[in-house]
Amino acid sequence: MKRKLFALLGAGTLAVSLAACGDDSGGGGGTEGGSGESWILGTTDTVTAMDPAGSYDLGSSTLDYSVYQTLVTVPAGSNDIVGDAAEECTYDDPQTLTCTLKEGLKFSNGNELTSSDVKYSFERSIAIQDPNGAAIYLLGSITDTDKKGVVTLNEGAIETPDDTTVIFHLDQPDTTFQYVLTYPGAGAIVDEETFPAEEKLADEEVVGSGPYKLSQYKAGEQAVLELNEEYTGDKTGGAAQIFIQYFSEASALKLAVENGEVDVAWRSLSPTDITDLEGNDELTVATGEGAEIRYWVWRADSGVGKDVAVRQAAAQVFDREAIAQNAYDGTVDPLYSIVPPGYAGQKDSFQETYGDPDPAAAEQILKDAGVKTPVPLTVGWTPTHYGPNAEDEANEVERQLEESGLFDVTLKSAEWEQYQTVYKEGAYDLWMLGWFPDYPDADTYLSPFMVDGGFFQNGYSNPEANELVDAEQGTSDQAEREEAIGQLQDLAATDVPFIPSWVGKNIAIYGEGMEGIEDTLDPSFIFRFWMVTKNG
Amino acid sequence: MTRSGSGSLPRYILQRVLLVIPMIWVILTLVFVVLRVAPGDPVSAAMGGKLNDEALDQRREALGFNEPLLAQYWDYLSSVARFDFGTTFSDNQQVLHVVRDNGGATLSLTIVSFLIALLIGIPLGMIAGRYRDSVPDAFIRLFGILTYAAPIFFVGFLLQAYVAGPLGLPTSGMASPITVFSVEPKTHILLIDVFLSGDGAAIEDVLKHLILPSITLGLLICGVFIRLVRVNILQTMHADYVEAAEARGISRGKVTRRHAFRNALVPVITVVGLQFALLLGGAVLTESTFNWPGLGEKLVDYINDRDYGAVQGIITIFAIAVVLISLLVDIVNALIDPRVRY
Numbered sequence: 083m084k085r086k087l088f089a090l091l092g093a094g095t096l097a098v099s100l101a102a103c104g105d106d107s108g109g110g111g112g113t114e115g116g117s118g119e120s121w122i123l124g125t126t127d128t129v130t131a132m133d134p135a136g137s138y139d140l141g142s143s144t145l146d147y148s149v150y151q152t153l154v155t156v157p158a159g160s161n162d163i164v165g166d167a168a169e170e171c172t173y174d175d176p177q178t179l180t181c182t183l184k185e186g187l188k189f190s191n192g193n194e195l196t197s198s199d200v201k202y203s204f205e206r207s208i209a210i211q212d213p214n215g216a217a218i219y220l221l222g223s224i225t226d227t228d229k230k231g232v233v234t235l236n237e238g239a240i241e242t243p244d245d246t247t248v249i250f251h252l253d254q255p256d257t258t259f260q261y262v263l264t265y266p267g268a269g270a271i272v273d274e275e276t277f278p279a280e281e282k283l284a285d286e287e288v289v290g291s292g293p294y295k296l297s298q299y300k301a302g303e304q305a306v307l308e309l310n311e312e313y314t315g316d317k318t319g320g321a322a323q324i325f326i327q328y329f330s331e332a333s334a335l336k337l338a339v340e341n342g343e344v345d346v347a348w349r350s351l352s353p354t355d356i357t358d359l360e361g362n363d364e365l366t367v368a369t370g371e372g373a374e375i376r377y378w379v380w381r382a383d384s385g386v387g388k389d390v391a392v393r394q395a396a397a398q399v400f401d402r403e404a405i406a407q408n409a410y411d412g413t414v415d416p417l418y419s420i421v422p423p424g425y426a427g428q429k430d431s432f433q434e435t436y437g438d439p440d441p442a443a444a445e446q447i448l449k450d451a452g453v454k455t456p457v458p459l460t461v462g463w464t465p466t467h468y469g470p471n472a473e474d475e476a477n478e479v480e481r482q483l484e485e486s487g488l489f490d491v492t493l494k495s496a497e498w499e500q501y502q503t504v505y506k507e508g509a510y511d512l513w514m515l516g517w518f519p520d521y522p523d524a525d526t527y528l529s530p531f532m533v534d535g536g537f538f539q540n541g542y543s544n545p546e547a548n549e550l551v552d553a554e555q556g557t558s559d560q561a562e563r564e565e566a567i568g569q570l571q572d573l574a575a576t577d578v579p580f581i582p583s584w585v586g587k588n589i590a591i592y593g594e595g596m597e598g599i600e601d602t603l604d605p606s607f608i609f610r611f612w613m614v615t616k617n618g
Numbered sequence: 619m620t621r622s623g624s625g626s627l628p629r630y631i632l633q634r635v636l637l638v639i640p641m642i643w644v645i646l647t648l649v650f651v652v653l654r655v656a657p658g659d660p661v662s663a664a665m666g667g668k669l670n671d672e673a674l675d676q677r678r679e680a681l682g683f684n685e686p687l688l689a690q691y692w693d694y695l696s697s698v699a700r701f702d703f704g705t706t707f708s709d710n711q712q713v714l715h716v717v718r719d720n721g722g723a724t725l726s727l728t729i730v731s732f733l734i735a736l737l738i739g740i741p742l743g744m745i746a747g748r749y750r751d752s753v754p755d756a757f758i759r760l761f762g763i764l765t766y767a768a769p770i771f772f773v774g775f776l777l778q779a780y781v782a783g784p785l786g787l788p789t790s791g792m793a794s795p796i797t798v799f800s801v802e803p804k805t806h807i808l809l810i811d812v813f814l815s816g817d818g819a820a821i822e823d824v825l826k827h828l829i830l831p832s833i834t835l836g837l838l839i840c841g842v843f844i845r846l847v848r849v850n851i852l853q854t855m856h857a858d859y860v861e862a863a864e865a866r867g868i869s870r871g872k873v874t875r876r877h878a879f880r881n882a883l884v885p886v887i888t889v890v891g892l893q894f895a896l897l898l899g900g901a902v903l904t905e906s907t908f909n910w911p912g913l914g915e916k917l918v919d920y921i922n923d924r925d926y927g928a929v930q931g932i933i934t935i936f937a938i939a940v941v942l943i944s945l946l947v948d949i950v951n952a953l954i955d956p957r958v959r960y
Contacts, residue, residue, distance in 0.1 A: 122795055128708070128919070129709060130709055133710070136710055138668075139664075213661060213665075213678075214665075214707070214708075219669065219673065230679075231672075231676030231679060285710060285711075297799075298799050301709050301711050301716070302709070302919065303791075303798065303911040304798055306799050325795035325796070327795055330909060330915050330919055334790045334907070334908065334909040335790075335909075337782075337789045337790065338789060341782065341783070341788070341789055343790060343791075343794075497657070497658075498658070499658025499662060499924065500657045502658075502666040506671065516667060517667070
């Protein structure tokens with residue numbers, strides 16, 4: 083017994099001794115072929131699938147943007163789309179998009195990338211119809227859905243007259259289709275000799291033609307990217323080896339970046355943690371424009387929200403600055419349109435229509451409409467899905483509406499699973515939701531919200547909104563598009579089917595020696611690994 | 619009673635083995651029912667804020683979630699019987715691979731934590747029992763109560779905040795990324811694979827990562843051992859044979875060392891197995907606190923994603939592990955103490 087105890091004690095002592103000596107062995111260390119040292123990104127995002135046919139989430143697309151090429155892509159700090167695998171994609175007319183591939187493209191396994199691979203990629207994404215995939219949702223202009231919900235590619239929708247030309251024939255005028263092609267979940271190009279036609283490829287086996295190849299993938303633990311030597315495009319200059327570590331708790335990620343266990347923490351620390359880290363001299367908190375929004379939806383076809391005056395009055399007292407400061411410590415920006423700043427055609431319609439928060443003006447709106455005050459209002463929110471600060475926002479909204487003296491608010495919450503059901507059933511007059519863009523165009527904030535009650539089914543319907551959406555999607559004239567997009571935002575401010583609340587910032591926290599982080603923090607939320615280096 | 623009666627060891631073992639089947643069936647059924655009764659499903663959890671009802675329904679249909687419950691239940695049981703745990707919905711992994719890859723991390727953590735609990739708990743329990751009602755006894759009892767009662771995430775946070783920095787210990791993961799990348803997964807248990815690799819720096823890295831999580835989890839159950847060993851020491855010290863030895867002039871210290879300590883540890887063995895379930899429960903919280911890539915942490919993620927297949931698979935394997943260990947403990951008990959067979 084004694085011997086055993088001594089042996090165990092010895093093992094424990096060895097472990098502690100080893101801990102006390104030796105330096106901190108992070109992921110650093112020089113590697114050949116890239117710029118600077120290898121480095122580690124920490125994130126709480128999760129990856130649904132490395133096969134683009136099975137993902138529709140930011141965690142997956144963050145890796146996809148580096149591993150795969152799409153026909154077109156979004157450069158940092160811009161909403162203009164440029165060629166990626168394609169030299170260019172141009173509309174012959176609003177229903178025909180022609181893309182010309184660059185010469186000499188290869189996948190990381192050495193196989194050539196031709197127009198046949200492009201066609202195959204779209205065909206298989208649609209054929210697989212993965213429930214987690216984006217293709218069947220975003221590629222509506224080249225697909226048809228039958229009564230049973232089966233989605234099929236339209237006959238002749240993709241034409242490949244030669245090895246470098248791909249022509250998309252859309253079933254309706256749709257100039258947003260080019261933006262959809264930038265999103266890997268819908269438009270990543272895969273190797274037809276590697277990816278099976280009717281099922282997803284295992285995560286660790288995926289092959290792409292992007293600037294990096296996936297050298298290791300351990301679900302929920304880490305991914306390792308290494309330079310793709312076959313890549314000949316413009317996305318160069320990054321480290322030879324990059325580690326992505328996955329964290330399930332934001333608190334663990336915060337500790338890791340504080341202790342230097344990760345070089346960069348990107349998505350998603352709480353506002354409190356970010357504020358705390360801003361005081362750390364060894365770390366830099368970098369902030370770029372964001373695209374994630376929160377908004378409050380009205381039940382527009384029943385209850386008190388059926389009266390547009392009630393909706394307008396609430397919009398008139400809504401104080402977004404107070405929400406951003408009191409609920410989020412200033413880590414978000416007030417949002418005055420459902421389309422956040424930075425997108426072509428964006429305008430602060432709610433600001434233009436209502437100006438500063440003004441309870442007296444709100445009272446007048448209600449008085450003119452003959453609405454008796456205080457208006458009883460059931461306001462809904464959900465505690466976990468949108469993070470811990472959702473409760474603070476709900477309380478702040480309640481305070482603002484109550485203090486105006488015009489509303490008598492009853493705050494109700496439900497867990498996300500239940501919440502989604504009950505808000506559609508009319509449990510709330512006004513409820514909180516969030517949105518993340520699918521592609522870098524204002525349309526991604528308009529068509530899902532304004533047409534026939536939106537995806538959230540709030541009962542709002544205005545033929546003018548439907549016509550404007552058709553108009554902006556159906557024209558390739560940019561000025562015409564922006565005009566329609568502006569009118570849609572104005573209509574939203576007048577009809578108030580929802581009240582925009584705030585837009586998040588794209589925030590990364592990094593340690594010493596990291597460069598290029600700020601350059602990639604833009605509303606597209608593409609983390610461009612090839613632009614980031616670690617030196618010293 | 620005859621030899622073939624209920625006191626027979628083979629018969630007892632057979633009875634216990636046969637009981638395993640209904641126990642596992644009950645657990646499987648409970649898991650299935652609870653997951654279906656709880657609101658939500660994987661589709662709405664992942665896509666509820668993005669798609670309309672029609673699109674959500676199409677996806678549920680594609681995944682078979684709209685099948686009758688009995689049909690789903692039968693599919694589930696028959697798959698488990700074939701050791702087919704399917705594929706996770708939320709991250710596209712084979713459930714068996716999840717168990718293989720993450721189970722090793724949990725196993726490493728629980729075993730090392732267990733050793734730490736024994737290393738701390740047994741000596742302290744012995745000291746407390748030997749010096750009953752003394753100052754050390756009071757401190758050790760207080761320590762035992764505190765470690766058992768303190769929430770794991772709180773203990774973990776204290777260690778991360780006040781111990782990790784001064785000692786240069788990592789606060790997350792089971793190894794640095796370069797180690798995870800470079801060590802060949804021969805057994806899928808990193809702690810073993812890293813020793814097989816013979817890479818000194820990698821071994822040091824893995825051991826350093828193991829220290830804080832295993833102490834956190836080990837402290838949870840060392841309180842149980844402290845109290846158990848102390849009580850048994852006290853009881854043994856009053857046993858007739860101890861008094862007889864003392865009456866023969868053997869010193870109290872010698873009697874304690876040679877007789878009381880050894881006998882006091884026998885009941886501890888029977889409790890050891892039962893602590894394994896507690897350890898697995900504690901591992902869930904420890905893994906979350908230290909970003910330890912074990913099954914517990916995966917389970918929490920899958921529950922949040924309402925990933926039926928993954929949750930069912932992992933809980934089933936947890937349950938089978940606990941049931942089998944209980945069986946083993948019962949058999950060892952029956953071997954040590956024949957009274958339990960009756």
